[in-house]
Amino acid sequence: EADEVSHFVVSRDDPGVAFSGVWDGAALRGTQTATMTMNEVEVPRHRLFLGVEGLSLFKLVREPHWMVSGYMGAYLGIAESILRLMVRLLKDNEGRRSSPVVQAEVGRLAVELRAARALVHSAARQVDEGRGSPEANTAVHAAKYCVGELAPRLALGAARICGSGALRTSGPLERLLREAAFCAVMPAKPDECLEYVGKSTLGFNMFDAQNFDW
Structure with missing residues (x-):
């Protein structure tokens, strides 16, 4: 063969x-x-x-971004849509909006989204400036993992903060929750991203196909 x-x-x-x-x-x-x-x-x-x-x-192997990052921007957009929706729903509920607990939770999720966005933008910039470099390839996997983990967490956080009423099938959060969960099955999967970043950090030659378990 x-x-x-x-x-x-x-x-x-x-x-x-x-x-x-x-x-x-x-x-x-x-x-x-x-x-x-x-x-x-x-x-x-x-x-x-x-x-x-x-x-x-x-x-x-040389330029994994063409497969790994194909959906990265889409799921970053989903994550941003979830946060915007959460803010919009809370504007109609002053009681929850004024809660220090809710404010802190929304703040935490907003910080995580800012970090994920910065990681995605940094990875894209590294691909532009050093396409196929070990640094760019590692950054792409790190960004994909971060976005893939954040989007479902944001969706669940929105449901918890805004209440079960936000999950009506006629509303957008139910759809965003379903879509966000699928980021974990799009290449590269979370465990594959972590394995790549881990091997790269440990000094493995990531241009050697034998270092991949395909």
Whole structure:
């Protein structure tokens, strides 16, 4: 068996390509995450990723941001939406809004969001300035982990602070809570992010594919 991995662009209109029904998952409903099956599909060579066979794994090891950070901005946006919604809901409840306990909790979540945003922006800047560098690659994994852990925590905090009424299916918090939970299953997963950052911090060669448990 070959050790290399290649990616090809496959069109939904190619002969032999079929999709299952409408995705009915708890979240990701806007992504058309349906099961795709391919039966004897022929793909022309010009659709080969990077134009050379076997470069996908090399690309992922050298510049993981193209796969790891694909959803990072989306989940940062979800986290920011949750905090804005929390503030809006509390404006209609002066009793809770004036509570020192609630104020401290909202403050804690706002600080965590500021830290996550700064980490994401820093990672993006490092990719721009030093694409594929160990520092940029580590920063991307650190940012993905931070956002992935924060978004669900913010959603649960909003439900706790604003009360069960905020979780009506007609309201946005219920949807944001579902969407935030899915950040943990999008690459790279939380344990994978921590493993990468840990190995990088310990001085492992992160350009060596043997240091990955794929």
